[in-house]
Amino acid sequence: PLMPKATAVWLVDNTALTFDQVAEFTKMHPLEIRAIADGDAAQGIKGMDPISTGQLSREEIERGEADPDYRLKLGESKVILPEAKKKKGPRYTPVSRRHERPSAILWLVRNHPELKDSQIMRLVGTTKTTIASVRDRTHWNASTLTPMDPVTLGLCSQIELDFEVQRAAKEKPAATQYGGATLLPASETTRKDAEHEAATTTEKQRDDMNVDAVFAKLKTIGGKKAEDE
Numbered sequence: 001p002l003m004p005k006a007t008a009v010w011l012v013d014n015t016a017l018t019f020d021q022v023a024e025f026t027k028m029h030p031l032e033i034r035a036i037a038d039g040d041a042a043q044g045i046k047g048m049d050p051i052s053t054g055q056l057s058r059e060e061i062e063r064g065e066a067d068p069d070y071r072l073k074l075g076e077s078k079v080i081l082p083e084a085k086k087k088k089g090p091r092y093t094p095v096s097r098r099h100e101r102p103s104a105i106l107w108l109v110r111n112h113p114e115l116k117d118s119q120i121m122r123l124v125g126t127t128k129t130t131i132a133s134v135r136d137r138t139h140w141n142a143s144t145l146t147p148m149d150p151v152t153l154g155l156c157s158q159i160e161l162d163f164e165v166q167r168a169a170k171e172k173p174a175a176t177q178y179g180g181a182t183l184l185p186a187s188e189t190t191r192k193d194a195e196h197e198a199a200t201t202t203e204k205q206r207d208d209m210n211v212d213a214v215f216a217k218l219k220t221i222g223g224k225k226a227e228d229e
Contacts, residue, residue, distance in 0.1 A: 001025065001026060001050060001055045001074060002048070002053060002055065003048050004026040004027060004028060005026070005028070005036075005042055005045055006042075006045055006046060006047055006048035007025075007026055007047075007048050007050050007055070008022050008023075008026045008028060008032075008033055008036055008042070009036055009042050009045050009046070009047035009048075010047030010048055010049055010050065011025070011026075011047075011050070012033065012036050012037050013047055014047070014049075015061055015064075015065060016065045017061070017064050017065060017072075018068050019033040019034050019037070020068075021064050021068070021070070021071065021072060024071050024072070025056075025071070025072040025074070054075055055074055055075050056072065056074070056075055057075060060072055060073065060075070100148065100153045100155070101124050101125070101126050101130070101155065102130065102134050102139055102141060102145055103145055103146055103147060103148040103153070104123075104124050104148055104149070104150035104153055104155050105120060105124060105126060105130065105131055105134045105135075106134050106145050106146075106147040106148075107147035107148050107149055107150065108120050108123065108124070108150065109131075109134060109135050110147055111147070112165055112168070114165075114168040114169065115164060115165070115168050116168065117131050117132075119164045119167070119168060122160075122164065123150060123155065123156045123160060123161060123164060124150055124155050124156065125155070
């Protein structure tokens, strides 16, 4: 309930509910309710009527007064609050941490180049202009910047950083890895063997022809010498 101590003061003063019933409804300790009844606690606190605020009904209080073991039930609020819409935009960074964002950007650019500018903006809470100036070394404080982990600086959590890195890794196309040497197809190997055999046969034929020509020449030379003798 709203303002539980003020509600307990009103219930103690205006109803015959037990200390346990009031303590259960207000989420307080029974001894604290007893101290309120004795005037030792909650002095100067004005009681708040839970009936006027719609937290309790008169019938609910009467039901609790009739049965000491009955536990009061909090009434449903008649006012429906709209859900707060989340605003899309860069992460809010405390003023004390804003001067550390360029160092965090430099760390992300060096250690995780696969991250997009939009992801760095979500992690650190910065702008594209700042990211570009840090990446191009045109930042006004570029000479003194030192890369620092944004998790250590408290700009983001490790879970958020790991999530963005995994997302960037999934979106980046996988590089084709060298799978090792592969065997040539049979058509290539058989063709080369056939060409090699044909070339070898031709060379042997040429060698045989050269040998026959040499022997024929020798025989001719030998026959001429015999005639001359």
